[in-house]
Each structure stands twice: as structure tokens, then as C-alpha cells.
Amino acid sequence: MSTKTPVSSEKDETTIADTVRQRIFLVVxxxxxxxxAFGYDTGIISGALxxxxxxxxxxGLxxxxxxxxxxxxSLVFGAAIGSFLSGFFSDRFGRRITLRSLAVLFVLGSLGTALAPSVPVMVAMRFLLGIAVGGGSSTVPVFIAEIAGPRLRAPLVSRNELMIVTGQLIAYVASTLLSYLLHDELLWRYMLAIAMVPGLLLFIGTFFVPASPHWLVAEGRLKEAKKILKYLRETPREVRHEMAEMxxxxxxxEHGPSAMTLIREKWVIRLMIIGAGLGFVIQFTGVNGFMYYxxxxxxxxxxxxxxxxxxxxGNGVVSVIASIAGIWAVSRFARRKMLITGLSFVITAQILLGAVLTFLPSNLTQSYLALACILMFLFFMQMFVAPVYWLLMSELFPMQLRGVLTGAAVSLQWIFNAVVAFGFPPVMEYAGSTTFFIFAVINVGSLFFVVSMLPETRGKSLEEIEAHMKEKFGEKSQTADAN
Incomplete structure (x- = not known):
């Protein structure tokens, strides 16, 4: 009997672990x-335009x-507003309620763009859709990070990026199939209408997932938080440890500085600068110039x-493959090392693309070489840069201000996205292939920013990261540095 009991216990533990992982997978x-929805909405425009x-x-229009x-x-400007406002909304009402509200906007915005009779209406509906896209982009990573726990946080938050590029791939496939199979002048309206589907799925799904235990503890709802942790963790020890930390x-x-005082502390300001800088880094790679155009x-x-x-x-397939590889990589490699590697290859790809478009004649060879450079760029961008950005957005900021500061940082990222999206066509028209050399120079500056400013967060719980940031960038640290 003594030899059978451990085996039985081991099987029970394995069953519990599998059940918990399935629950977390459903939430994610x-x-x-x-x-x-974010990925589809940003990807489908390249086929509809x-x-x-x-x-x-x-x-047409x-x-x-x-x-x-x-x-x-216009979607991107809306996303800047949405990501900023959703930070306040998610801190006040919770991540789950915020996602449910955003799902309604996804559906309304998608329907509005599909039926838009004119350019002004299209711009307005894309702006509304952008509010949903931006809100989701700042709320989803935080929600996943708070649900997943320290061990699973990196690979599960990285699935956010995988779903973004999967949405873009679906958009590319849908637009291609529709363009070949349907010879209808209203084809682009069908492309845009499909975006309602993930919005509807998100709305329905939010009725079947729990609230964030971190948010519940911050609201003083300890019993509810503990009940959810028991549902989402494998052992009582994990529950006790996380509850104690939270x-x-x-x-x-509660006994420390108020939110308005905290936001003025030097270590928090430093993190805000890093968050804003990372938004510049990810967008001025020029990634959405490729995705949209x-x-x-x-x-x-x-x-x-x-x-x-x-x-x-090809963009979509490479991005999905790279994101899957990125999920594997973020659990094994330091965040800083991944960003430095990714940016180095991004710079190389931009230079090669600029050279192909500048020095080769316009023919099929040039077309295929240009596409190869774009695919090379996207692989390293989506494997090394994008997943680390979204992971850091879920990790960097203190719990007391996590929703607000994540929303603000992601909002700035969307503003940078808008600058690239709006400026890319006229800059291409004026500067031609020199556009990609300009991006390469900007990315050298981004690489320097990452090397000199970015702290490492791998292997720490959200609470440990907060303590580490306060110690590293706080008043005591800066006084010590001065001495």
C-alpha cells in the first residue's frame, strides 16, 4: 500500500495541474x-484600402x-484615446467589466465601418473602433498577467501578441479570398463587417471568466480574490503565497502615498519614461507601415x-510563426537581450529593403526580394520585439496605478502608431525607398535607448518587480548614485 499511495497522489496532482491550466487557458x-479583434481590424485595412x-x-470612397x-x-488615433481612458476605467470597475464594454464598441464600430456611406463617416466609425482596439490593447495584457501568476505570466501574456498577428493573418487570408472569389464593387464592406465576430465572442466570453484577483484585493474584496485563486492555482501553498504578497x-x-503623490515619485516617473520610450521603439520600427501598406x-x-x-x-504566416517562437523565447531569455537582438535584425532588414528598392529595376525579381526583406523584418520584429513590449507593459508599473499607467503608456504607443500610419503614404510618395533608410537610423537610436534605460524583469512576481523598481529607481538609489 505504501508504494501505491505516492503514485495515486502524483496522478491526482497531475490531474489538478491539467485542470487548472485548462481553466487559465480558457480565461486567456x-x-x-x-x-x-485588434489584429483583424488593423490588418484588414491593407486589403480594403x-x-x-x-x-x-x-x-469605393x-x-x-x-x-x-x-x-x-483614424483607428489609431481612437486607439490612443481608448487605451488611455480604459486604464482609468479598468482600475475603477475592473478588467473584466472593461473588456465587456469594449466588446460592445468592437461590434458597433465594425458595423459602422462596413456601412459607412462617405469618408467622414468612415473616419468617425474607424475612430470608434479604435477606442475599442486601444482599450483592449492596454487591458488584455494586464488582465492576463494578473490571472496567470508568476510561472505562466511570460508565455501567457505573449499569447496576446500571437492573437494579434493571428487576427492579422485571418484578415489577410479573408481579403485575398474575397478579392479572388467575389467580383463585387462593395467587396471592402464585407471585409470590414467580418470584424464583428471576435467582438461578439469577447462579449459572450466575459460572462464565463473570473475577475482579476489582484484588482479584487486592491478593492478590499479578499474572500472573492482567494476563491478565484483557489480556482486558478494548483496548490494551497501558491494561493497562500500570492494572497500574502497581494x-x-x-x-x-493604503498606508503609503496617495495615487497623485505616487505618480510624482522619481521611480514612477522613470518607469513612465521607459514605458513611453518603448512605445516609440515598437512603432518606429515601422512595423505598421508594413502591416497597413x-x-x-x-x-x-x-x-x-x-x-x-x-x-x-506571407506577412501573416511569418508573424504567427514568429509569435509562437516568441512565446517559447520569453520564458527562456532575458527581456533586454531579446529586444537588443530583435532591433539589430530589424535595422538590417530595413537597410536591405531600402537597397533593393533603390538599386534594382522594377520587375518581378525586385518584387520578390522586397517581399523577402519585409518577411525577414516581420519575423524578428514579431519574435523578439513585439511580445517583449506587451509583456513589459503588463509588468513595469505599480499595482496602485497599473491600469492608469499602462493605459497612458499604450496610448502614447498608439499615437506613435498614428504618426507612422498617417505619415507613411506621403513620405513614401516624397522620399521613395529612402523611407526605409530613415527608419533604420531611427531604430539605431531605439537600440541605444533599450541598452541604456531598460531594466530586467524576468523571473520576478509582479510584487517583486514593483519592489525592485522602487529600490532601483527610487530616492535612496539616486542618493546612493550621487554619493
Whole structure:
């Protein structure tokens, strides 16, 4: 009997572990429906824009280079507002309620863009959709990080990026299939209407997932938080340890400085600067210039419209493969090392693309080499840079201000995204292939920023990260440095 009991116990522990992982997986799957909608909405515009440039009497909206950039970037400006406001909303009402509200905006915005009769209405509806996209982009990583626990945080938060690029891949495949199978002047409206699906799934799913235990503890709802942790953790020891850390943190916040005082402390300001800087880093790689305008880049080499749209499937496939590799990598390598490696290859790809477009004649060879450079760029961007950015956004900021500061940092990221989205078509029109050399120079500056400013967060709980940041960048640390 003594030999059977450990085996039975081991089987029970394995069963509990599998059950808990399935529960957490379900929560992450629901939350990342917001990321899927985010990816689809940002990806589908590259397939819809070429058809929207047709005159109104041919089913389009008669877009020119200015209104093209306006339609693409209006979602991004909305996302900047949405991510900022959702930070306050999620801290006040909780992450789950925030996601449910954003799901309603996803559906309304998608329907509005599909039915838009004119450019002003399209811009307004894309802006509304952007509020949902931005809100989801700041709320989803935080919600997952608070649900997952220290051991699973890195790979599970990185699934947010995987779902973003999966949404973009679905958008590229859908736009390609529709462009080849349907010869309808209203084709672009069908492309945009499909975006309602992940929004509906997110809305329904939020009724089947728990609230964030971290947020509940911060609100003083300890019994509810403990009940959720028991549901989401494998052992009572994990529950006790996390509850103790969260209660200690909540008590420190209660007896410590107020939110308005805390936000003015030097260590928090330093983290805000890092968060804002990382937003610049990820967007001024030029990633969304490729995501939104790859068909336009390839058309400049002589490739046809349908073939250019079809080529974006390569963008989506490479991004998904790279994101899966990124999920594996973030659990094994330091955040700083991944960002430095990724940016180094991004710079190389930008230089190569600029050279291909500058020195080769416009023909099929140039088209395929340009696409190869774009795919190389996207692989290293989506494996090494993007997942680390979203992971850091869920880790860097103190619990007392996590929703607000994450929202503010992601909001700035969306503003940088808007600058790239709005500026890319006219800059390409004016500077041509030199555009990519400009991006390469900017990315050298980004690489220097990461090397000189970014702290390491790997291997720490959210509470340990907060204590580490306060010690590293706080008043005592700066006084010691001065001495």
C-alpha cells in the first residue's frame, strides 16, 4: 500500500495541474478575443484600402493619398484615446467589466465601418473602433498577467501578441479570398463587417471568466480574490503565497502615498519614461507601415493589386510563426537581450529593403526580394520585439496605478502608431525607398535607448518587480548614485 499511495497522489496532482491550466487557458482565450479583434481590424485595412480608392460610382470612397492615410490612422488615433481612458476605467470597475464594454464598441464600430456611406463617416466609425482596439490593447495584457501568476505570466501574456498577428493573418487570408472569389464593387464592406465576430465572442466570453484577483484585493474584496485563486492555482501553498504578497502590497498602498503623490515619485516617473520610450521603439520600427501598406509597397515594384494583397498572407504566416517562437523565447531569455537582438535584425532588414528598392529595376525579381526583406523584418520584429513590449507593459508599473499607467503608456504607443500610419503614404510618395533608410537610423537610436534605460524583469512576481523598481529607481538609489 505504501508504494501505491505516492503514485495515486502524483496522478491526482497531475490531474489538478491539467485542470487548472485548462481553466487559465480558457480565461486567456476569452481575453485574447480582444487581441484577435485588434489584429483583424488593423490588418484588414491593407486589403480594403485598394478597393476604397475607387470612385464612389464604382463602389469605393474615392480615397487619395491624404484620405487614405486619414482612414488608416483614424483607428489609431481612437486607439490612443481608448487605451488611455480604459486604464482609468479598468482600475475603477475592473478588467473584466472593461473588456465587456469594449466588446460592445468592437461590434458597433465594425458595423459602422462596413456601412459607412462617405469618408467622414468612415473616419468617425474607424475612430470608434479604435477606442475599442486601444482599450483592449492596454487591458488584455494586464488582465492576463494578473490571472496567470508568476510561472505562466511570460508565455501567457505573449499569447496576446500571437492573437494579434493571428487576427492579422485571418484578415489577410479573408481579403485575398474575397478579392479572388467575389467580383463585387462593395467587396471592402464585407471585409470590414467580418470584424464583428471576435467582438461578439469577447462579449459572450466575459460572462464565463473570473475577475482579476489582484484588482479584487486592491478593492478590499479578499474572500472573492482567494476563491478565484483557489480556482486558478494548483496548490494551497501558491494561493497562500500570492494572497500574502497581494495583501502586503495593498496594505502598503493604503498606508503609503496617495495615487497623485505616487505618480510624482522619481521611480514612477522613470518607469513612465521607459514605458513611453518603448512605445516609440515598437512603432518606429515601422512595423505598421508594413502591416497597413505592404500592397502599396509591392505595387510600386510593378506587382498587380490582387497579387500584392495575396502577398500579405506571407506577412501573416511569418508573424504567427514568429509569435509562437516568441512565446517559447520569453520564458527562456532575458527581456533586454531579446529586444537588443530583435532591433539589430530589424535595422538590417530595413537597410536591405531600402537597397533593393533603390538599386534594382522594377520587375518581378525586385518584387520578390522586397517581399523577402519585409518577411525577414516581420519575423524578428514579431519574435523578439513585439511580445517583449506587451509583456513589459503588463509588468513595469505599480499595482496602485497599473491600469492608469499602462493605459497612458499604450496610448502614447498608439499615437506613435498614428504618426507612422498617417505619415507613411506621403513620405513614401516624397522620399521613395529612402523611407526605409530613415527608419533604420531611427531604430539605431531605439537600440541605444533599450541598452541604456531598460531594466530586467524576468523571473520576478509582479510584487517583486514593483519592489525592485522602487529600490532601483527610487530616492535612496539616486542618493546612493550621487554619493
Amino acid at each position: 482565450l476569452v481575453a485574447t478575443m480582444g487581441a484577435l 485598394p478597393y476604397m480608392t475607387s470612385p464612389p460610382d464604382q463602389g 474615392g480615397l487619395n493619398s491624404f484620405t487614405e492615410g486619414l482612414v488608416a490612422s 495583501k502586503r502590497q495593498a496594505k502598503a498602498a 505592404t500592397p502599396i509597397i509591392l505595387k510600386s515594384t510593378g506587382m498587380g493589386t490582387s497579387a500584392s494583397i495575396a502577398a500579405t498572407i
